[in-house]
Amino acid sequence: MNEVNKNALTKPLPTPDGDSQALWDGLKQGKLLLQHCDDCGHVQYYQQGMCRLCQSTKLRHQAASGNGTIYSYSVVYRAPGPAFKDDVPYAVLLVQLEEGPRMISSLVGKNFDALDFDVAVKLTTGAISDEICLPYFELVD
Amino acid sequence: MRDSLRGKVAIVGVGQSPTGRVPGRSPLDLTAEATLNALADANMQKAEIDGVLTGNAFASSFHRFSVALSEYLNIQPSYSNTLQVSGATAGAAVNTAAAAIHAGLAETVLVACGDSLLTGMTPDMAIRAMTESRDQQYEMPFGIPVANTFAMTAHRHMKQYGTTSEQMAQVAVTFREHASRTPGAQKTELITVDDVMNSKMVTSPYHKLDCSLISDGAAALILTSAERALDYTDTPIYILGGGEYYSHEHIFLMPELTQTGAVQSAQKAYDMAGISANDIDVAGIYDCFTGTVLMMLEDLGFCKKGESGGFVEDGQITYGGKIPTNTHGGMLSYAHPGIPAAWFHFIEVVRQLRGSCGERQVSNAELGIVHTLGAGFSTQATTILGAGSTR
Numbered sequence: 077m078n079e080v081n082k083n084a085l086t087k088p089l090p091t092p093d094g095d096s097q098a099l100w101d102g103l104k105q106g107k108l109l110l111q112h113c114d115d116c117g118h119v120q121y122y123q124q125g126m127c128r129l130c131q132s133t134k135l136r137h138q139a140a141s142g143n144g145t146i147y148s149y150s151v152v153y154r155a156p157g158p159a160f161k162d163d164v165p166y167a168v169l170l171v172q173l174e175e176g177p178r179m180i181s182s183l184v185g186k187n188f189d190a191l192d193f194d195v196a197v198k199l200t201t202g203a204i205s206d207e208i209c210l211p212y213f214e215l216v217d
Numbered sequence: 218m219r220d221s222l223r224g225k226v227a228i229v230g231v232g233q234s235p236t237g238r239v240p241g242r243s244p245l246d247l248t249a250e251a252t253l254n255a256l257a258d259a260n261m262q263k264a265e266i267d268g269v270l271t272g273n274a275f276a277s278s279f280h281r282f283s284v285a286l287s288e289y290l291n292i293q294p295s296y297s298n299t300l301q302v303s304g305a306t307a308g309a310a311v312n313t314a315a316a317a318i319h320a321g322l323a324e325t326v327l328v329a330c331g332d333s334l335l336t337g338m339t340p341d342m343a344i345r346a347m348t349e350s351r352d353q354q355y356e357m358p359f360g361i362p363v364a365n366t367f368a369m370t371a372h373r374h375m376k377q378y379g380t381t382s383e384q385m386a387q388v389a390v391t392f393r394e395h396a397s398r399t400p401g402a403q404k405t406e407l408i409t410v411d412d413v414m415n416s417k418m419v420t421s422p423y424h425k426l427d428c429s430l431i432s433d434g435a436a437a438l439i440l441t442s443a444e445r446a447l448d449y450t451d452t453p454i455y456i457l458g459g460g461e462y463y464s465h466e467h468i469f470l471m472p473e474l475t476q477t478g479a480v481q482s483a484q485k486a487y488d489m490a491g492i493s494a495n496d497i498d499v500a501g502i503y504d505c506f507t508g509t510v511l512m513m514l515e516d517l518g519f520c521k522k523g524e525s526g527g528f529v530e531d532g533q534i535t536y537g538g539k540i541p542t543n544t545h546g547g548m549l550s551y552a553h554p555g556i557p558a559a560w561f562h563f564i565e566v567v568r569q570l571r572g573s574c575g576e577r578q579v580s581n582a583e584l585g586i587v588h589t590l591g592a593g594f595s596t597q598a599t600t601i602l603g604a605g606s607t608r
């Protein structure tokens with residue numbers, strides 16, 4: 077079995093790096109930390125050493141409200157490899173956070189009939205290892 | 218435009234390996250066979266190749282596929298690179314080869330790619346390999362295949378413009394009709410819109426028949442300077458313009474889900490060629506999914522934003538329509554061996570412009586476009602090709 081074959085059997089586990097360590101630390105405490113630029117006001121989800129818009133390093137972490145809406149979504153029926161076979165079907169969401177950034181996540185549960193564009197969702201987190209909690213979203217009634 | 222490469226470089230040879238299910242052949246072997254066929258097509262000896270550009274192969278362990286291919290063929294080029302911009306690699310490699318020839322870095326460049334996604338890896342591994350091109354921290358943990366990124370753009374397009382699943386399905390139906398006339402096509406049995414709608418859902422709104430195939434296969438193009446082109450062929454096909462655009466890496470940082478960097482990529486290519494979309498006779502459009510083609514028809518300028526669904530239903534992407542597209546059948550029906558897939562779009566458009574497509578021939582085809590893209594519309598590369606009359 078080659079490397080690709082072996083890896084395909086396990087779910088990919090994020091490996092925090094210098095840019096992203098704070099994000100993953102925050103998620104372990106149930107917080108989704110966004111980077112706010114003190115120079116230009118830009119808010120970013122993808123963690124960088126500098127502001128993506130103005131390249132300022134004056135970035136401040138602030139927890140997101142957790143409120144968002146569904147910008148787009150797709151329900152996955154054919155798993156992307158054996159590691160996800162037991163999970164299908166599941167809904168991948170492109171969430172529009174109220175602070176501005178968008179992010180990829182997935183829906184808690186399988187209430188696909190209630191899924192629609194622009195409906196409200198709320199952040200929750202779930203541990204997938206001792207070190208990693210992922211940000212998920214659930215529909216707001 | 219400062220001394221552009223318009224008309225300075227031509228494709229003088231095209232070749233391919235068998236495609237579809239081709240077991241027991243390594244990606245290098247397939248690519249070498251495609252190369253030999255392209256050399257024969259150009260009446261050229263391998264020693265005349267002094268540049269090699271390739272993509273990488275999932276079913277091969279080589280990181281420098283272009284260098285490994287040169288060794289395999291026992292050639293020693295003075296210019297070589299293995300490009301990686303996902304599905305746009307084909308267009309980027311042709312543009313880059315043309316630029317290298319125009320700049321004097323090489324005289325004759327082999328642009329080749331091959332992979333064995335179907336039999337060199339299991340389908341699960343093939344999908345997983347493509348999945349791994351998504352970010353390991355921000356995307357992949359949620360089980361997002363590349364298909365899913367494209368599906369979310371199509372889904373938003375449906376929401377924004379009222380595009381329907383039936384309209385997307387018509388793309389697959391049309392390309393299947395095209396493939397039925399193409400020797401060597403992997404899928405030739407005609408299908409209906411209902412067949413597409415009734416095929417299994419893969420990632421909504423895409424059904425199985427909205428998705429490209431998984432195949433083995435390789436293809437090769439040989440480019441040389443316009444000065445030398447006529448030494449090899451009576452029908453050189455000239456590079457008239459090239460453009461590319463790289464708007465984002467992550468799908469969540471794509472500026473607009475329903476308008477892509479193909480707008481800028483194509484505009485740059487049109488400007489260099491001195492033409493507009495209306496002038497083009499035949500198109501090769503990267504068709505990883507049906508909805509992808511709809512959005513490209515809009516962004517490349519063949520129809521207005523939001524109107525691609527009706528455009529396709531009206532028969533505008535087949536013979537007699539505004540822009541006959543993927544007359545070989547595309548990745549949806551001809552072959553999709555991964556990165557090499559878009560090489561076949563180039564080969565088909567070259568053959569159309571040569572007037573050598575037989576019963577598939579688009580009448581009076583003189584100007585063609587090939588548009589390749591990848592990674593959830595992150596990467597875009599456009600090439601404008603023309604017969605001798607257009608140079």
